[in-house]
Amino acid sequence: MSNVRYPMKLLLSALLPLIAGCVLWWLGVYLSGFLSAQSWPEFVVALSKSNKLQALYFWQVTVHFLPMFFAVGVAGYALFRIVGSSAIALVAAVLPYVAFNWLMGSLEILFRWSALTTYGLTVIALSAFPLGLLAAWWLARHGHLTTPSSGRPPAGFAV
Numbered sequence: 001m002s003n004v005r006y007p008m009k010l011l012l013s014a015l016l017p018l019i020a021g022c023v024l025w026w027l028g029v030y031l032s033g034f035l036s037a038q039s040w041p042e043f044v045v046a047l048s049k050s051n052k053l054q055a056l057y058f059w060q061v062t063v064h065f066l067p068m069f070f071a072v073g074v075a076g077y078a079l080f081r082i083v084g085s086s087a088i089a090l091v092a093a094v095l096p097y098v099a100f101n102w103l104m105g106s107l108e109i110l111f112r113w114s115a116l117t118t119y120g121l122t123v124i125a126l127s128a129f130p131l132g133l134l135a136a137w138w139l140a141r142h143g144h145l146t147t148p149s150s151g152r153p154p155a156g157f158a159v
Helices: 002-037 042-050 052-083 088-102 104-108 116-141
Strands: none
Touching: 002 052, 002 088, 002 116, 042 052, 052 088, 052 116, 088 104, 088 116
16 A cells, blocks of 8 residues: 555655746746847946847846746745745656756757857757746755744754
């Protein structure tokens, strides 16, 4: 009987992170589309006149990577605090991202070596989601943002 319970427990523990990963992927696609529609500010246009590649990398990091990384990180941290920070939860949350991007052909560009100058732009764009989840998982597992309260004041404030 215990042989049946373990796979069911494993499936149930991975179901919520899998569903949350699907929702996060959908929100990530929506956020990426919204961020792509933003116009370049004046200083980026001026930078693009002197060095187009530097302007592209700056825009990719500031407009795509950072917002996606922080949005996925905050949502992932909440997810891992709710369901637990096991490795199964991390894999289940990242699995929809990998599966959907593979089905859409987005990951194909990583295995095709194009010009190295623009290859980094793709790597930056595709790494924001998994790195945000990994950082959230690590924070939920090791570095809690809030300390547990015992109901007593800290020892440094003792009178």
